[in-house]
Amino acid sequence: xPDAPATAPRATFASLGERGLIRRFRAALPARPDVLVxxxxxxxxxxxxxxxxxxxxxxxxxxxHHFLPxxxxxxxxxxxxxxxxxxxxxxxxxxxxxxxDLVAPAETPAEAADALYEGIGALARExxxxxxxxxxxxxxxxxxxxxxxGAVPHGAAMLRSLARPGDSLWVTGSLGRxxxxxxxxxxxxxxxxxxxxxxxxxxxxxxxxDGLASELWHLARESGVRLVLDPAAVPLSxxxxxxxxxxxxxxxxxxxxxxxxxxxxDDAGFADAFRLAFPGTxxxxxxxxxxxxxxxxVLCGPGPGARELPQGGFDHFETATTTGESER
Amino acid sequence: xPDAPATAPRATFASLGERGLIRRFRAALPARPDVLVxxxxxxxxxxxxxxxxxxxxxxxxxxxHHFLPxxxxxxxxxxxxxxxxxxxxxxxxxxxxxxxDLVAPAETPAEAADALYEGIGALARExxxxxxxxxxxxxxxxxxxxxxxGAVPHGAAMLRSLARPGDSLWVTGSLGRxxxxxxxxxxxxxxxxxxxxxxxxxxxxxxxxDGLASELWHLARESGVRLVLDPAAVPLSxxxxxxxxxxxxxxxxxxxxxxxxxxxxDDAGFADAFRLAFPGTxxxxxxxxxxxxxxxxVLCGPGPGARELPQGGFDHFETATTTGESER
Numbered sequence: 001x002p003d004a005p006a007t008a009p010r011a012t013f014a015s016l017g018e019r020g021l022i023r024r025f026r027a028a029l030p031a032r033p034d035v036l037v038x039x040x041x042x043x044x045x046x047x048x049x050x051x052x053x054x055x056x057x058x059x060x061x062x063x064x065h066h067f068l069p070x071x072x073x074x075x076x077x078x079x080x081x082x083x084x085x086x087x088x089x090x091x092x093x094x095x096x097x098x099x100x101d102l103v104a105p106a107e108t109p110a111e112a113a114d115a116l117y118e119g120i121g122a123l124a125r126e127x128x129x130x131x132x133x134x135x136x137x138x139x140x141x142x143x144x145x146x147x148x149x150g151a152v153p154h155g156a157a158m159l160r161s162l163a164r165p166g167d168s169l170w171v172t173g174s175l176g177r178x179x180x181x182x183x184x185x186x187x188x189x190x191x192x193x194x195x196x197x198x199x200x201x202x203x204x205x206x207x208x209x210d211g212l213a214s215e216l217w218h219l220a221r222e223s224g225v226r227l228v229l230d231p232a233a234v235p236l237s238x239x240x241x242x243x244x245x246x247x248x249x250x251x252x253x254x255x256x257x258x259x260x261x262x263x264x265x266d267d268a269g270f271a272d273a274f275r276l277a278f279p280g281t282x283x284x285x286x287x288x289x290x291x292x293x294x295x296x297x298v299l300c301g302p303g304p305g306a307r308e309l310p311q312g313g314f315d316h317f318e319t320a321t322t323t324g325e326s327e328r
Numbered sequence: 329x330p331d332a333p334a335t336a337p338r339a340t341f342a343s344l345g346e347r348g349l350i351r352r353f354r355a356a357l358p359a360r361p362d363v364l365v366x367x368x369x370x371x372x373x374x375x376x377x378x379x380x381x382x383x384x385x386x387x388x389x390x391x392x393h394h395f396l397p398x399x400x401x402x403x404x405x406x407x408x409x410x411x412x413x414x415x416x417x418x419x420x421x422x423x424x425x426x427x428x429d430l431v432a433p434a435e436t437p438a439e440a441a442d443a444l445y446e447g448i449g450a451l452a453r454e455x456x457x458x459x460x461x462x463x464x465x466x467x468x469x470x471x472x473x474x475x476x477x478g479a480v481p482h483g484a485a486m487l488r489s490l491a492r493p494g495d496s497l498w499v500t501g502s503l504g505r506x507x508x509x510x511x512x513x514x515x516x517x518x519x520x521x522x523x524x525x526x527x528x529x530x531x532x533x534x535x536x537x538d539g540l541a542s543e544l545w546h547l548a549r550e551s552g553v554r555l556v557l558d559p560a561a562v563p564l565s566x567x568x569x570x571x572x573x574x575x576x577x578x579x580x581x582x583x584x585x586x587x588x589x590x591x592x593x594d595d596a597g598f599a600d601a602f603r604l605a606f607p608g609t610x611x612x613x614x615x616x617x618x619x620x621x622x623x624x625x626v627l628c629g630p631g632p633g634a635r636e637l638p639q640g641g642f643d644h645f646e647t648a649t650t651t652g653e654s655e656r
Contacts, residue, residue, distance in 0.1 A: 011438035032458035044460035106342035130360035132372035
């Protein structure tokens with residue numbers, strides 16, 4: 001009997017992954033001449049006035065995916081706003097106004113909403129953000145979609161595309177096992193650090209939501225450079241350091257919400273200045289920016305034995321379907 | 329045997345309803361002095377520059393609620409953006425930049441996203457809106473959360489609170505059975521009409537998403553006035569006029585996405601001017617604004633036999649649980 005005719009496997013959300021879907025649409029999305037940074041960076045940036053650009057970002061937090069059922073809802077509310085604020089931090093931008101779309105089963109007790117808004121409100125007040133609206137609708141599981149608008153001085157936003165040969169690569173905080181330690185709920189968005197970096201001189205910056213390996217690749221691709229990571233230098237969280245293969249977790253776990261950024265070679269005093277400004281925030285040099293390279297590349301080195309770093313970041317669609325890992 | 333001790337019924341999202349939840353939080357939300365209009369109107373408005381205020385709005389579209397499974401996804405995408413643009417229309421504002429949070433099952437074919445973005449993109453291009461980002465995540469049913477930012481001349485936004493005694497009440501288009509006729513998917517957001525009304529002189533305006541009765545009550549409450557509706561004057565859609573009790577549908581069905589607004593008594597030439605500017609858009613006088621009245625009131629009149637209009641609008645949580653009506 002002849003073989004059945006071959007059919008190409010049908011592309012799905014799972015097979016394309018979140019980034020595949022974004023790539024699929026990025027070029028076809030309706031544009032405007034005032035859009036300075038569109039889909040593909042941490043936030044969108046549009047021209048508004050001579051003094052300031054408008055910065056826009058939305059992020060979801062889904063039950064069973066970004067938090068487990070039974071989690072204290074104040075911490076869930078805090079995370080929902082915190083994820084967006086972390087994106088603002090990576091641009092060196094100031095978040096100002098937020099909208100919250102809440103999805104919940106009809107039988108959800110009103111106290112659940114109280115707790116969510118308490119968590120959102122506490123973090124919003126801490127950073128001077130007003131909650132100016134949103135919507136509530138019925139769904140099978142709890143979800144929050146937080147949108148935030150804010151500002152950055154005109155033309156000053158830090159971008160993924162600004163890494164230059166000769167820069168060094170740095171990261172705030174310590175990485176890995178954020179989901180297990182609870183830090184993925186309680187992390188402090190690095191807004192002050194981000195604004196300080198931007199004021200010291202525009203540079204490449206990205207926040208670590210998907211895992212260091214994945215974010216290094218974003219930086220390399222968007223800047224068109226070779227990055228060389230020194231894996232021994234990667235700062236490990238306490239929970240991570242206790243694991244059998246800590247560097248794998250630090251590279252792949254995601255949800256650290258720290259900043260990965262570059263420092264230009266002429267800024268010799270950077271480390272001391274950062275320590276003075278933020279004595280409570282660890283800041284570690286983890287690699288260098290090599291030469292310009294179309295398409296980008298990340299090497300796990302240093303030295304002649306360096307090999308290409310597997311991307312291994314967390315993808316919101318790919319993880320569960322291709323590896324069977326537990327959701328987060 | 330004694331009765332079991334009485335316990336107060338526990339408040340849930342269903343028992344409070346969408347508006348009850350909003351009332352619960354409105355006062356406690358974090359604020360900023362630059363917020364001109366916060367939660368509770370069609371859009372939020374914040375001060376940005378001397379020339380323009382920034383306008384912000386988000387709206388969800390949920391499968392099984394705002395559209396049925398099997399609906400052409402281009403129309404679903406169009407509706408998702410259209411709902412938000414209709415809110416901008418009601419303020420007389422110009423939408424400029426949109427973000428789309430998409431939730432979908434992992435096995436969703438990539439063509440579904442193509443169709444959604446085609447629908448969003450076509451309407452966005454028609455109104456000069458750029459899609460500048462968003463997020464994609466996994467969930468049980470299809471959802472779109474569209475966020476939009478735009479502008480209105482400083483201090484000129486039309487609000488629910490601007491109805492004044494002596495004004496007349498008007499509505500664009502014709503109402504009722506929008507879900508059955510398919511108009512809830514294909515409606516044209518009244519952006520040009522809204523901008524024209526705002527330029528002619530600031531006034532009260534609201535878009536008809538929840539049903540005329542419900543929106544009349546919003547207007548009455550937020551303005552603190554008595555409204556008198558002439559039910560015989562309400563313009564009925566063709567699908568609605570064929571029903572046994574058409575006025576009940578026109579008052580309660582919702583999802584018309586037309587504009588309900590006031591005209592001041594000194595604007596005698598209004599009807600002719602509107603007809604000249606928008607020959608394709610019906611515009612009907614349906615009532616009057618009576619005297620100032622704390623708390624607001626809507627009468628179904630006219631004449632001495634007028635009675636209080638039941639609110640009967642559509643509430644996203646209350647409908648299915650309290651009346652057993654089919655979802656929309």
